[in-house]
Amino acid sequence: MTSQVDQSAAVDGSDGEGGPESAARSGTSGRPGKPIRRLDRVIIRFAGDSGDGMQLTGDRFTSETAAFGNDLSTLPNFPAEIRAPAGTLPGVSSFQLHFADHDILTPGDAPNVLVAMNPAALKANLADLPRGAEIIVDTDEFTKRALAKVGYAADPLGDGSLDAYRLHRVPLTTLTLEALKDSGLARKDAERAKNMFALGLLSWMYHRPTHGTETFLRRKFAKKPAIAEANITAFRAGWNFGETTEDFAVSYEIPPARLPAGTYRNISGNLALSYGLIAASRRSGLPLFLGSYPITPASDILHELSRHKNFGVRTFQAEDEIAGIGAALGAAFGGALGVTTTSGPGVALKSETIGLAVSLELPLLVVDIQRGGPSTGLPTKTEQADLLQAMFGRNGEAPVPIVAPATPAECFDAALEAARIAITYRTPVMLLSDGYLANGSEPWRIPETDELPTIEPDFATGPNREDGGFWPYKRDPQTLARPWAVPGTAGLEHRIGGIEKQDGTGNISYDPANHDFMVRTRQAKIDGVTVPDLEVDDLTGDARLLVLGWGSTYGPITAAVRRLRADGHRIAQAHLRNLNPFPANLGAVLASYERVIVPEMNLGQLALLLRAKYLVDAQSYNQVRGLPFKAAQLADVLSAAIGTLEGDGQ
Amino acid sequence: MTEAFRSLHLVPKAESPQSAKDFKTDQEVRWCPGCGDYAILAAVQAFMPELGIRRENTVFISGIGCSSRFPYYMNTYGMHSIHGRAPAIATGLAASRPDLSVWVVTGDGDALSIGGNHLIHALRRNVNLKILLFNNRIYGLTKGQYSPTSELGKITKSTPMGSLDAPFNPLSLAVGAEATFVARTIDSDRQHLQSVLRAAAEHEGTALVEIYQNCNIFNDGAFEVLKEPATRDEALVRLEQGRPVRFGADRGVFRGPDGDLYVDHVTEANEAQLLVHDAHRPSPATAFALTRLADADTLHHTPIGVLRDVHRPVYDTLMAEQLTRATTEQGAGDLAALLHGSDTWTVA
Numbered sequence: 001m002t003s004q005v006d007q008s009a010a011v012d013g014s015d016g017e018g019g020p021e022s023a024a025r026s027g028t029s030g031r032p033g034k035p036i037r038r039l040d041r042v043i044i045r046f047a048g049d050s051g052d053g054m055q056l057t058g059d060r061f062t063s064e065t066a067a068f069g070n071d072l073s074t075l076p077n078f079p080a081e082i083r084a085p086a087g088t089l090p091g092v093s094s095f096q097l098h099f100a101d102h103d104i105l106t107p108g109d110a111p112n113v114l115v116a117m118n119p120a121a122l123k124a125n126l127a128d129l130p131r132g133a134e135i136i137v138d139t140d141e142f143t144k145r146a147l148a149k150v151g152y153a154a155d156p157l158g159d160g161s162l163d164a165y166r167l168h169r170v171p172l173t174t175l176t177l178e179a180l181k182d183s184g185l186a187r188k189d190a191e192r193a194k195n196m197f198a199l200g201l202l203s204w205m206y207h208r209p210t211h212g213t214e215t216f217l218r219r220k221f222a223k224k225p226a227i228a229e230a231n232i233t234a235f236r237a238g239w240n241f242g243e244t245t246e247d248f249a250v251s252y253e254i255p256p257a258r259l260p261a262g263t264y265r266n267i268s269g270n271l272a273l274s275y276g277l278i279a280a281s282r283r284s285g286l287p288l289f290l291g292s293y294p295i296t297p298a299s300d301i302l303h304e305l306s307r308h309k310n311f312g313v314r315t316f317q318a319e320d321e322i323a324g325i326g327a328a329l330g331a332a333f334g335g336a337l338g339v340t341t342t343s344g345p346g347v348a349l350k351s352e353t354i355g356l357a358v359s360l361e362l363p364l365l366v367v368d369i370q371r372g373g374p375s376t377g378l379p380t381k382t383e384q385a386d387l388l389q390a391m392f393g394r395n396g397e398a399p400v401p402i403v404a405p406a407t408p409a410e411c412f413d414a415a416l417e418a419a420r421i422a423i424t425y426r427t428p429v430m431l432l433s434d435g436y437l438a439n440g441s442e443p444w445r446i447p448e449t450d451e452l453p454t455i456e457p458d459f460a461t462g463p464n465r466e467d468g469g470f471w472p473y474k475r476d477p478q479t480l481a482r483p484w485a486v487p488g489t490a491g492l493e494h495r496i497g498g499i500e501k502q503d504g505t506g507n508i509s510y511d512p513a514n515h516d517f518m519v520r521t522r523q524a525k526i527d528g529v530t531v532p533d534l535e536v537d538d539l540t541g542d543a544r545l546l547v548l549g550w551g552s553t554y555g556p557i558t559a560a561v562r563r564l565r566a567d568g569h570r571i572a573q574a575h576l577r578n579l580n581p582f583p584a585n586l587g588a589v590l591a592s593y594e595r596v597i598v599p600e601m602n603l604g605q606l607a608l609l610l611r612a613k614y615l616v617d618a619q620s621y622n623q624v625r626g627l628p629f630k631a632a633q634l635a636d637v638l639s640a641a642i643g644t645l646e647g648d649g650q
Numbered sequence: 651m652t653e654a655f656r657s658l659h660l661v662p663k664a665e666s667p668q669s670a671k672d673f674k675t676d677q678e679v680r681w682c683p684g685c686g687d688y689a690i691l692a693a694v695q696a697f698m699p700e701l702g703i704r705r706e707n708t709v710f711i712s713g714i715g716c717s718s719r720f721p722y723y724m725n726t727y728g729m730h731s732i733h734g735r736a737p738a739i740a741t742g743l744a745a746s747r748p749d750l751s752v753w754v755v756t757g758d759g760d761a762l763s764i765g766g767n768h769l770i771h772a773l774r775r776n777v778n779l780k781i782l783l784f785n786n787r788i789y790g791l792t793k794g795q796y797s798p799t800s801e802l803g804k805i806t807k808s809t810p811m812g813s814l815d816a817p818f819n820p821l822s823l824a825v826g827a828e829a830t831f832v833a834r835t836i837d838s839d840r841q842h843l844q845s846v847l848r849a850a851a852e853h854e855g856t857a858l859v860e861i862y863q864n865c866n867i868f869n870d871g872a873f874e875v876l877k878e879p880a881t882r883d884e885a886l887v888r889l890e891q892g893r894p895v896r897f898g899a900d901r902g903v904f905r906g907p908d909g910d911l912y913v914d915h916v917t918e919a920n921e922a923q924l925l926v927h928d929a930h931r932p933s934p935a936t937a938f939a940l941t942r943l944a945d946a947d948t949l950h951h952t953p954i955g956v957l958r959d960v961h962r963p964v965y966d967t968l969m970a971e972q973l974t975r976a977t978t979e980q981g982a983g984d985l986a987a988l989l990h991g992s993d994t995w996t997v998a
Contacts, residue, residue, distance in 0.1 A: 066995065289746050316741070320767060488749060493705060493706055497722070
């Protein structure tokens with residue numbers, strides 16, 4: 001592979017994300033003016049103050065990159081504080097983007113390029129950079145005061161401490177102000193366009209199409225045309241600066257990726273999930289009702305769905321988490337696709353209502369965008385430590401199916417799958433996404449709408465007893481689902497509740513044998529949910545080690561596996577999308593490998609379930625840093641495990 | 651059959667007249683013998699046919715507590731949910747199904763303690779719900795602890811030396827929470843109870859009806875002064891729209907110079923100054939003053955009837971209007987167009 005960074009082992013393919021034929025495609029091509037180098041992939045990180053607009057800058061660069069046709073993966077990383085004190089380490093916000101001419105899986109371990117808008121951004125991110133990485137700094141922000149604020153005794157731009165990197169000193173603020181001197185804007189407003197100057201410079205460096213950004217800025221600031229023009233001017237000035245200044249001698253070309261045929265767009269997990277819910281509503285014919293309370297990192301789903309009322313979507317911002325799920329359950333009783341969206345602390349509050357939905361046996365989707373815990377934890381950082389809460393976090397025996405997407409785009413399919421299970425089996429379903437999937441994005445091949453599965457609500461329309469009566473708990477013998485009779489259906493009036501009910505009639509019952517039967521039946525219904533078999537990727541068929549993951553660890557695990565295989569190792573990989581019930585073949589899969597390693601961003605929750613259910617010595621590899629795994633790190637762990645096996649066995 | 655109730659204009663009409671019997675289920679009613687809930691149940695069952703709507707379009711939703719068993723005895727759709735959450739669940743149902751008549755049955759513990767938050771937010775949103783709050787000023791189902799409406803100093807199982815909590819006045823709370831309809835009635839006065847239910851059903855939006863209900867096991871006689879023939883005329887103030895507020899032999903309600911209400915003997919001299927009841931006053935000040943009129947210790951001069959009944963847009967109607975407006979402005983949702991968005995590229 002060809003890296004922009006030449007000295008670094010860390011970026012030189014060790015994360016498993018290099019392209020297979022990169023050497024052949026690399027090279028330096030010439031055009032009049034500056035030389036252009038061809039690369040197969042690049043990792044860029046924009047970093048600045050929370051108020052510097054780094055998320056917007058990253059989003060725009062991502063859109064340009066998607067429009068260009070590269071494969072990509074993103075990692076926004078920002079503090080929970082809206083505006084942490086300016087210039088401080090806690091206030092640093094960053095956006096990392098990995099893009100390539102081939103299929104990639106992660107936002108990348110180590111950036112090739114860091115754009116640091118101030119000393120805090122440099123200090124907070126430097127440790128992640130490999131030697132030889134390029135650093136672009138806004139020198140205007142490297143004042144004595146700003147340096148002192150983050151504890152720099154000497155100016156790192158001048159003391160030689162950055163000698164291992166390729167440093168570009170750019171007075172971004174001055175250049176932006178100079179470009180906007182005729183704009184008539186106050187200095188403060190003009191200065192705010194410096195992120196667009198930086199975006200323009202990077203867009204030049206990587207040959208990004210610029211039309212989309214200019215259109216975007218005109219639309220975003222439609223009501224403030226002066227601001228729109230200033231941002232566009234700054235953006236163009238940044239581009240022209242790259243073109244003319246000698247500091248940037250080379251620009252880079254990353255050809256489009258060869259993805260499977262189709263129409264693509266870039267999509268984040270929360271957006272994909274929102275669309276999946278709307279699609280589920282369409283494909284089931286049930287109106288969508290979202291009851292939700294704002295919580296990071298789930299609120300974007302509430303925002304998104306509230307914009308699509310022309311799809312018959314009702315969004316209800318409740319007074320609290322409990323009312324959010326309560327309203328969704330009430331709507332489900334009335335025949336809607338009831339959904340509540342939240343994060344871990346919200347699930348804790350909703351537990352009692354989830355239990356009620358288990359007892360009522362009504363369809364309900366509970367979407368948990370997991371974040372760092374316990375308690376308030378790390379609101380803007382990712383984690384997957386709510387698995388056991390989803391599995392067991394209720395009083396009594398209250399089984400709930402669990403679905404977990406592996407990538408941002410897969411959140412779309414997960415929403416449809418969760419709706420299918422909920423509606424078919426009349427049960428609440430937990431959908432476990434996380435902060436990384438929610439905010440990260442990737443290209444998505446847009447499905448044809450008629451390719452999407454249909455979901456049959458199969459409402460009860462008439463009596464189900466020979467005597468003309470209706471029993472609300474008379475079950476389908478195949479699925480064990482009870483009839484869903486909605487108010488307004490004549491002759492099927494019935495009462496349901498959280499008190500134990502008699503099998504069949506649904507009348508209140510305290511009978512011991514009936515309770516035992518009902519508890520076992522509710523469990524059997526969930527155990528009997530049909531889920532696809534687990535697919536195992538074992539290329540040679542003779543691997544001895546299986547790495548098994550779930551959720552957002554898919555990208556780094558797969559990248560690590562690719563790397564090990566490139567080094568000649570045999571390793572099998574599988575990823576669970578259904579965590580309750582598990583796929584029917586899971587036990588057999590686990591038993592067919594000598595060793596099973598389960599990497600998780602928790603302290604071993606899936607591993608605990610596997611060990612309990614299958615008596616298998618699944619071994620955990622854990623990290624709870626609020627960030628996704630690094631592929632290189634996982635590759636080391638897996639490689640060591642393979643080494644042990646080979647040492648043991650041969 | 652009466653004319654359609656305004657709040658029920660979207661609910662399908664019954665094809666033939668119904669009777670109280672149609673609203674009874676085959677379930678054995680399991681309240682304690684002598685409980686005030688029996689009288690309320692009978693009054694409600696007898697009242698429902700008056701609405702003239704299809705039984706299958708009627709839903710009763712309750713929380714937890716003695717009163718919350720109510721839905722099991724109503725031959726309509728019903729849900730006995732969890733403690734305090736009935737207003738939230740009913741909000742989701744009412745907001746998504748304007749063709750239903752949705753009733754919430756709750757108690758003083760359910761509505762005002764564990765479910766206080768949902769109650770106040772339902773009231774301020776003005777969802778089309780009728781909330782029947784059975785107030786017996788005690789926890790019955792958990793066997794006799796004090797409730798949020800129990801009087802200060804009350805001796806109960808959990809307060810052997812007397813309760814330290816100042817009680818809520820449910821109707822003051824409701825008026826403060828921007829309720830558009832606030833009324834009070836008594837379990838034992840069937841005619842009055844039904845007149846209040848009628849007014850509540852007529853109201854567009856959330857109606858809160860507090861029903862004084864006797865718990866003969868844990869708080870017997872709590873409202874006896876309002877029921878006893880010897881005392882009730884002096885204790886009860888029956889509010890009637892557009893009429894001067896008079897009660898007992900010769901007493902009435904007046905507005906003092908400070909704006910507050912007070913009770914006095916009515917004479918020829920002051921008769922013209924009697925407060926004329928108008929539940930439709932836009933300002934909640936008089937309704938609030940009426941909620942405070944009763945003597946907290948003796949319950950003397952307790953107003954019953956409709957204290958407040960004003961018009962404000964209904965939440966579920968507004969929600970439906972937004973859906974219609976979005977469809978008019980943006981066209982009916984096109985899933986393929988949504989999934990494509992504005993930035994796509996094609997790989998051949």
